Amino acid sequence: MASQLFADLYGCDVTILNSEKDIKEIARRVVSDIGAEIVEECIHTFEPIGITYFAVITTSHFSVHTWPEYGYAAVDVFSCGEEVTERISELLKREFRASDIKVRQVERVIGERPDKEG
Numbered sequence: 001m002a003s004q005l006f007a008d009l010y011g012c013d014v015t016i017l018n019s020e021k022d023i024k025e026i027a028r029r030v031v032s033d034i035g036a037e038i039v040e041e042c043i044h045t046f047e048p049i050g051i052t053y054f055a056v057i058t059t060s061h062f063s064v065h066t067w068p069e070y071g072y073a074a075v076d077v078f079s080c081g082e083e084v085t086e087r088i089s090e091l092l093k094r095e096f097r098a099s100d101i102k103v104r105q106v107e108r109v110i111g112e113r114p115d116k117e118g
Helices: 020-033 086-096
Strands: 002-010 038-045 051-057 060-067 072-079 100-108
Touching: 002 086, 020 038, 020 051, 020 060, 020 086, 072 086, 086 100
Parallel strands: none
Antiparallel strands: 002 072, 002 100, 038 051, 051 060, 060 072
């Protein structure tokens, strides 16, 4: 079983949303919190603003896409290790200094389809 968390963060600190340094630091703290390590990371800053960050982690992946002009960040945490829990959403909200967060979580079944007829 794996967990995938999708977080939409609103009212974020605009400075954080457009800082490669801050995004990398946040990613490292969140990935560590789920008991994983970063294997490889890629980050791109768009002109005039906005960042996309992606990390391959030991349990799957972590990504951030920012829209500073809207104070918005989209975060995806996919982990086949420890279950991605609600505490991650609170950590993300605090780290991005968001005023609001909407979270969706999906449990991914790895292997044979669970609803496959025999």
